[in-house]
Amino acid sequence: MTRYPDVTEFSARTLEAIRLVIGSRSAALHEPTFGGNEGQYLQDCLESTFVSTVGPYVEKFEAKLAAFTGSTHVVAVGSGTAALHVALRLAGVGPEDEVLVPALTFVATANAVSYLGAVPHFVDSDEMTLGLDPVALRNHLSTVAEVRRGICVNRSTGREIRAVVPVHTFGHPVAIDDVVALADDYGLAVIEDAAESMGSVSKGRHTGTTGLAGVLSFNGNKIITSGGGGALLTDDPEFAARARHLTTTAKIHHLWEYVHDDIGYNYRLPSLNAALGCAQMEQLPEFLASKRRLFEAYTQAFAPIENVQVVAEPPGCQSNYWLQTLLLDEALADQRDAVLEATNSSGVTTRPAWTPLHRLGPYADCPRASLPVAESLQRRIINIPSSAGLT
Ligand SMILES: *Cc1c(COP(=O)(O)O)cnc(C)c1O
Numbered sequence: 001m002t003r004y005p006d007v008t009e010f011s012a013r014t015l016e017a018i019r020l021v022i023g024s025r026s027a028a029l030h031e032p033t034f035g036g037n038e039g040q041y042l043q044d045c046l047e048s049t050f051v052s053t054v055g056p057y058v059e060k061f062e063a064k065l066a067a068f069t070g071s072t073h074v075v076a077v078g079s080g081t082a083a084l085h086v087a088l089r090l091a092g093v094g095p096e097d098e099v100l101v102p103a104l105t106f107v108a109t110a111n112a113v114s115y116l117g118a119v120p121h122f123v124d125s126d127e128m129t130l131g132l133d134p135v136a137l138r139n140h141l142s143t144v145a146e147v148r149r150g151i152c153v154n155r156s157t158g159r160e161i162r163a164v165v166p167v168h169t170f171g172h173p174v175a176i177d178d179v180v181a182l183a184d185d186y187g188l189a190v191i192e193d194a195a196e197s198m199g200s201v202s203k204g205r206h207t208g209t210t211g212l213a214g215v216l217s218f219n220g221n222k223i224i225t226s227g228g229g230g231a232l233l234t235d236d237p238e239f240a241a242r243a244r245h246l247t248t249t250a251k252i253h254h255l256w257e258y259v260h261d262d263i264g265y266n267y268r269l270p271s272l273n274a275a276l277g278c279a280q281m282e283q284l285p286e287f288l289a290s291k292r293r294l295f296e297a298y299t300q301a302f303a304p305i306e307n308v309q310v311v312a313e314p315p316g317c318q319s320n321y322w323l324q325t326l327l328l329d330e331a332l333a334d335q336r337d338a339v340l341e342a343t344n345s346s347g348v349t350t351r352p353a354w355t356p357l358h359r360l361g362p363y364a365d366c367p368r369a370s371l372p373v374a375e376s377l378q379r380r381i382i383n384i385p386s387s388a389g390l391t
Contacts, residue, residue: 010335011342014308014326017301018348018384021294026347027385030323032225036283041275053248055271057278062231064281069198069206071214071233073240076269076277077247080195080217080230084112084165086243086267087213087232091189093118093162098154098367100164100188102132103356104374109165109193110357110366121154121161122358122368125377129314130325131174132166133373134182140369141186152186157367163189168197168207170383171223171322172314176202176210183211191215195230198223199288199320200313208233213243218277223291223322223388224284226277229269287388291321294391298324298384307332326382333379340382353381 045051062074077083093099095117101109103122110120123140126133145152145161152161164183166174176192183190190211194200197207198216208214213236218229232243245251250264269277298310307329313319328336336352343350356374357363 007335007338010332011339013305014339015342015346015348017298017305018343020301021297022348022385022390027349027390028387029349029351029383029385030221031387031389032220032280033283033287033387033389034279036279038276038279041279042272045272045275051272052270053268055274057271057274058269061226061269061274061277061281064278065216065231065233068281068284069209069233071206071209072235073233073237075232075240075243075247076274077230077232077267078269079228080193080215080219081108081112082247082265082267083215083217083230083232084108084191084193085115086246086265087191087215088112088118088163088165089116089246090239090242091163091191091212093189096159097162098157098159099162100132100137101357102165102167102169102374103358103368103371104130104353104377105167105169105193105357106195106354107357107360108195109167110363113165114362118162119159120357120363120366122356122363122366122371124369124371125169125374126175127373127377129172129174130169130311130377130381131172132164132179134175134178136369136373137164137179138182141182144367144369145186147187150187152188154367161186161188163191165191165193166211167193167195168200170311170325171197171200171320172311173197173200173202173207173317173319175314176205176207180210194233195219196222196322197320198322199284201318203316209235212236213239218273218280223287223320224277224280226269226273226280229273229277231269288320290388290391291386294386294388295321295324297391302326322386323383324386326384327377328380328382330376330380333376336379336382343384349385351383353378353383
């Protein structure tokens with residue numbers, strides 16, 4: 001029989017294993033590295049006076065993102081949340097529709113649904129990918145939903161289910177082909193939340209490029225940062241053109257007149273942010289390599305400790321290892337808080353997974369599947385220091 005260590009022993013050994021990798025310094029969960037042309041490009045941007053939504057850096061950044069991800073069209077916007085909002089709107093999501101969203105994700109995924117007056121419908125996760133479980137979702141839909149004239153309807157709420165938003169959690173690719181196959185059967189649009197997975201590839205395709213559209217984030221805590229920012233990826237030229245239009249106040253091109261043909265948004269990425277993003281893109285291959293080294297170092301350090309694993313990329317995938325994740329066995333779940341306490345009080349920043357969204361006040365009454373894996377993962381996940389600068 002396995003002997004489970006006592007609380008202080010387990011948290012002390014966890015702290016020791018992290019220290020083995022990062023040394024005696026204090027460490028953030030994730031901080032950016034500015035080791036390239038950031039200063040030069042920002043200075044150039046200032047000198048050109050094009051610091052806002054016009055200027056060459058936005059187009060340069062979009063071109064770099066397209067080349068790296070293999071997406072035909074890229075629309076840079078002010079945040080990942082803004083990109084999700086616009087992508088869902090263009091996917092046809094409107095008031096009183098439902099959108100399938102994992103319960104275990106950052107709140108922005110569900111917020112973007114709510115901005116459209118639609119309702120998130122929470123679904124369960126897969127222990128292997130930490131993302132949406134397409135098998136559990138198929139079972140769930142087969143009991144609660146039916147397809148009427150090509151439209152998926154939730155039989156218990158009467159609402160139409162328009163879209164599904166798989167999230168590549170902590171950078172690990174979700175089983176996207178299975179999600180797309182399921183979405184095709186039920187007439188759902190797939191919008192990939194790849195906010196955390198820049199640089200992650202599944203079966204040769206960059207995350208965010210398989211569904212109708214994908215979304216990236218360049219917030220300060222992501223693998224590359226533009227200070228704040230996001231992007232919309234799509235291979236559909238019409239979708240891209242409409243996204244560009246809606247994110248720039250839906251203004252019709254005209255030499256001098258102000259004509260807007262829709263209620264658009266001021267969501268365009270400023271040039272200053274794009275300049276920072278360009279410099280970060282040049283370093284992305286190094287960031288990816290150092291994050292992989294960090295994963296290997298943690299895996300070695302934790303190898304002697306029983307009942308805990310460092311989460312590895314799913315088979316057939318390359319993860320960007322954005323956030324390194326410890327997964328405790330269920331028997332150790334009640335020791336999670338002791339580990340969080342021991343590490344954070346000694347300068348090593350660690351965090352639990354997000355509170356599952358159906359347990360947040362604003363989302364408590366939303367429809368949901370049974371969520372045993374999301375609930376279990378939430379009790380057992382600890383994110384540990386993950387910055388590229390640590391190795
Ligand atoms: C960061 C993040 C977002 C939102 O991106 P912002 O650029 O911060 O708006 C959305 N979804 C997930 C999963 C994220 O981690």
